[in-house]
Amino acid sequence: MPSRFTKMHGIGNDFAIVDWREDAPRVPNAARVAALADRHTGVGFDQLISIEPARDPSCAFYYGIWNADGSPSGQCGNGVRCVAAWLYRDGAIERDTDVRLESPSGPVTVRVLDEGTVVVDMGEPNFDPAAIPLDMPRHATHTVHLEGEDVSFGAVSMGNPHAVLFVDDIADPRVDRLGPVLTTHAVFPKGANVGFAQRVGPDRIRLRVHERGAGWTRACGTGACAAAAVAQSLGLAAPVVQVDLPGGTLTIEWHGPGHTLWMTGPAAFVFEGEV
Template sequence: MKLAFTKMHGIGNDFVMVDCRHRPFPLDAAQIRAIADRHAGVGFDQLISIEPARDSACAFYYGIWNADGSPSGQCGNGVRCVAAWLHRAGELAIGDTVRLESPSGPVTVRLTGPGEVTVDMGVPAFEPARIPFLAEAAADRYAIDVGGETLEIGAVSMGNPHAVVVVADLHAPALFRLGPLLTTHGRFPQGANAGFVQVVDRGHLRLRVHERGSGWTLACGTGACAAMAVMHARGEIDARARVELPGGTLAIAWAGPGQTLWMTGPATFVFEGEWLDTARAH
């Protein structure tokens, strides 16, 4: 099987985009893992399919798969790439605002300029059952044992589960041990993206994220939104902030609980290619 694809990234968070507007999604989990291999395949953090919408109120549906072949509910950097891909395909013009359907529900996107997209990421969900996270009641801080160490985390869903930990040093060696352990922690029944955040000032955060199913990434859009939501809910940052990740910076705006969170950032085309499923070619 030959599969045409587009390689894109949003501040270093990279994607393989597959056009499924006129055909069913053709890949199984093993094939997704093969494409994700950065030595023998193409390499990506997530694979995204662009499909007809299931919801008549939306223009298109997009599916998301992690590098290990598991499905994901949302991807902030990915949805910006979907919007830019649709623009290049003639489906979306600069200045247009459309609803797109993700696995976790509809989102609104606006193509604000060439390669720049603003996304309505929805209302952050702090209720433990909605994350999901095992806790008796919602709180802005939880004590959690991770690898024999007690961490203070914030927990929130941005269409996928997130744990947010405030740290003084984003390069501390302990983070590389704690990230994978937190991602698979038993209090997150579906796993979680583990975000380690440093507060620079009231309008500036620095962040590193270990993503469930993909590992350490150069950027995580929903992780940036989660860090903003947790820190603003605690009153530690303002309603607008820059979130700086290893791959670049996102602009996040959130008025507070019950309000929609907005994310603005770039979407970049890298190359077009064709993947051959050599394992099944004989």
């Protein structure tokens, strides 16, 4: 049977959105996802995202996430904005209204401001090593030996695991070398998304992210949230931060422990297709 999909992106982080609201819950074949994600012989995307009936009765819909290599993901900040925009265009949710959606990592609240801008309550950043998961004791920063040098990073869960390294210049060739190595380091039992952050000022960060299961992406919503949260935890950032990624800019607002983190950014439709 042919399957319809919608190609979307959030500041360059791109997705194939599939509507499974009328289907029984399913898990796609990993090899099939990887084949479709191929940018030369398939559709081409960073993640496949399904929209399904909610499992949690307090939520309007559920969305599933699979990386380009077919592995499942717990959360995707750019992806959830695209899900909200898709549901709004479909008439399933209304503008300027808080809607609770269910992700693989739990509920999130979204609000569509206009056709291309969505605000998401990403929950409270979790620095507990067991929640990330990270096989190291809890500290503000952690150090591992990589490629002949000691590398320090902050670690946090935004529904998926993140390491954040502050560097003088995100264009440093060292970044290209260290990203893939730390993504699969043994201290992260489930792998990690690795963000390289360049602090421009208390309210601005430049960021590149190497995502587990997808590699270098033009944008990573949860990565932007993680970078802002780690920066604030180290006293390097204000409560509201602009995070500049290769694909565009996200606004992150977090007022510290006990508060949820909010992300605001665009969601764009590219094309409809059938496979």
